[in-house]
Amino acid sequence: MIQYSIEPMQERHLPQVAAIERASFGRGDKSRSYEIWSEQSYRDEVAKDNSVCLVALSGDQVIGYCSMYTCVDEGHITKVAVEENYRGQGIAGRLMDRMFEMGADMGLQFYELEVRRSNDAAIGLYTGRGFQLAGIRKKYYTDNGEDAMIYTRQDSFEAK
Numbered sequence: 001m002i003q004y005s006i007e008p009m010q011e012r013h014l015p016q017v018a019a020i021e022r023a024s025f026g027r028g029d030k031s032r033s034y035e036i037w038s039e040q041s042y043r044d045e046v047a048k049d050n051s052v053c054l055v056a057l058s059g060d061q062v063i064g065y066c067s068m069y070t071c072v073d074e075g076h077i078t079k080v081a082v083e084e085n086y087r088g089q090g091i092a093g094r095l096m097d098r099m100f101e102m103g104a105d106m107g108l109q110f111y112e113l114e115v116r117r118s119n120d121a122a123i124g125l126y127t128g129r130g131f132q133l134a135g136i137r138k139k140y141y142t143d144n145g146e147d148a149m150i151y152t153r154q155d156s157f158e159a160k
Ligand SMILES: CC(C)(COP(=O)(O)OP(=O)(O)OC[C@H]1O[C@@H](n2cnc3c(N)ncnc32)[C@H](O)[C@@H]1OP(=O)(O)O)[C@@H](O)C(=O)NCCC(=O)NCCS
Pocket: 024, 025, 079, 080, 081, 082, 083, 086, 087, 088, 089, 090, 091, 092, 093, 094, 114, 115, 116, 119, 120, 121, 122, 123, 124, 125, 126, 128
């Protein structure tokens, strides 16, 4: 069992985050390069007041990360990825669970994300954490015309 901790993303993590990003999104297919966030994109994201960016760290090695931006009581999950050799060990689940703990502390009540229809691993990750299908953006991804599935999670609701 690998030992790792979940930490806030920092400048020194960014080259490794960007390397996992390139390997995880697009997989060398240039038509999918629009999905890949650069090292600078993550630097900008970390600097924002309304973002949460976390890494899973084994020693000095980044083995996964996730990010979300917040608006009032909503969290929009933008990225989650785990280095290929470390997948299937619950690392993405732990990253997201930490993000939800932080979200609860910040008063977030509603989460939203988009995922490719074919991404079974990510959909399993999200539905296992209370996300439900809320809509479909037909042919959203321009590289192959794949649908985007919109998932949401409502943590609490007060009818006024
Ligand atoms: C999606 C991804 C982040 C999952 O990371 P991971 O560390 O392997 O996931 P975990 O081991 O934490 O598994 C989380 C859950 O997803 C489920 N899952 C994982 N792989 C799965 C698969 N291939 N099919 C179905 N469910 C799967 C697991 O059953 C697990 O459920 P549980 O928490 O209820 O036990 C990883 O596959 C990845 O980096 N993919 C490339 C980037 C990507 O597509 N990100 C999502 C973009 S929207």
